[in-house]
Amino acid sequence: MTHKIAILGASGYTGAELVRLIATHPSMEIVALSADRKAGMEMAEVYPQLRHLKLPKLVTMDEIDFAQVDLCFAALPHGLSQALVRDLPDSVKVVDLGADFRLRNPEDYTKWYGNDHVAKDLQPSAVYGLTEFYRDDIKSARLVAGTGCNAATVQFALRPLIEERLIDLDRIICDLKNGISGAGRSLKENMLFAERSTDVTGYSQGGKHRHLGEFDQEFSAIAGRKVEIMFTPHLVPVNRGILADCYVEGDPKAIHNALVARYEAEPFIEVLPFGQAPGMGHVMGSNFCHIGVIGDRVPGRALVVATLDNLCKGSSGQAMQNANLMLGEDETTGLMLAPVFP
Numbered sequence: 001m002t003h004k005i006a007i008l009g010a011s012g013y014t015g016a017e018l019v020r021l022i023a024t025h026p027s028m029e030i031v032a033l034s035a036d037r038k039a040g041m042e043m044a045e046v047y048p049q050l051r052h053l054k055l056p057k058l059v060t061m062d063e064i065d066f067a068q069v070d071l072c073f074a075a076l077p078h079g080l081s082q083a084l085v086r087d088l089p090d091s092v093k094v095v096d097l098g099a100d101f102r103l104r105n106p107e108d109y110t111k112w113y114g115n116d117h118v119a120k121d122l123q124p125s126a127v128y129g130l131t132e133f134y135r136d137d138i139k140s141a142r143l144v145a146g147t148g149c150n151a152a153t154v155q156f157a158l159r160p161l162i163e164e165r166l167i168d169l170d171r172i173i174c175d176l177k178n179g180i181s182g183a184g185r186s187l188k189e190n191m192l193f194a195e196r197s198t199d200v201t202g203y204s205q206g207g208k209h210r211h212l213g214e215f216d217q218e219f220s221a222i223a224g225r226k227v228e229i230m231f232t233p234h235l236v237p238v239n240r241g242i243l244a245d246c247y248v249e250g251d252p253k254a255i256h257n258a259l260v261a262r263y264e265a266e267p268f269i270e271v272l273p274f275g276q277a278p279g280m281g282h283v284m285g286s287n288f289c290h291i292g293v294i295g296d297r298v299p300g301r302a303l304v305v306a307t308l309d310n311l312c313k314g315s316s317g318q319a320m321q322n323a324n325l326m327l328g329e330d331e332t333t334g335l336m337l338a339p340v341f342p
Helices: 013-022 081-087 106-113 131-139 149-163 212-223 252-263 312-326
Strands: 003-008 028-034 071-074 093-096 126-128 143-145 173-178 230-235 242-249 269-271 289-295 301-308
Touching: 003 013, 013 028, 013 312, 071 081, 071 312, 081 093, 093 312, 106 212, 126 131, 131 149, 131 312, 143 312, 149 173, 149 212, 149 242, 149 252, 149 289, 149 301, 149 312, 252 269, 252 289, 252 301, 301 312
Parallel strands: 003 028, 003 071, 071 093, 093 143, 126 143, 173 230, 269 289
Antiparallel strands: 173 242, 242 301, 289 301
């Protein structure tokens, strides 16, 4: 069976990544690609690396006949998906790569994103898209809310440890490095090559980063009480990738054993031998996440390191993983490409 796919926001990085991944999927066919400023252009004009593919021309969203679409990927800026999804036919399944449905409480969405939630009636039906932890709910969902890329990375490192009560929940520090593509494709002065190519800089420090809303929501639900981690992200001069150093208090060997046990059957999560740490380059261009655990010189302290590709496992790859489940396909279909190296 061939599934008819639409990608909204196809001219952005995550939209192009979806096209790249779907190109190797045996049962997905792209029937519509939308863009805003680039409507009317061929995808090859926007992304020359995709010129070998036969793709529909970029159009505006109101030109798409959604009656011919089985599943829609919404790779849109924050604040646009809520009204759009509300107006789509009920027959269209949706994977939203943005933030519009990630936070279950609409007041939390307003707090972290500054906008009123305009589809509150749909929010209860949205399933949080961290596939490895919400797989069964995703299979039967009509609407899946993709996680933030930073939020996914840190959750892969910490969720099993919180579930098993292996770490001090009041003393969690996460220092994260993020590639430039995480800032999107829009022109921004502070993202110019001359300003970023030899610089490392933190942003949204002091508890201001929006993905903290996801950490608060997910970690507190697991623990059964409020959990508020300390989290600082940094932009580093690489194109893609995330690496999170999570500093925790607990027995390092027990932490490693818990991660091995939790992810043993997961096709996209690799837990390294104890004492080894992964690097961004180990997962580039892939849907894999690598996790390492290192004991500290002080007993009872550990470093948990997680890395993934922000455009793939952190966004578009995760979205396709979820779409496979929603469409009744094998979860790994089209996603087993090895990382690109060097």
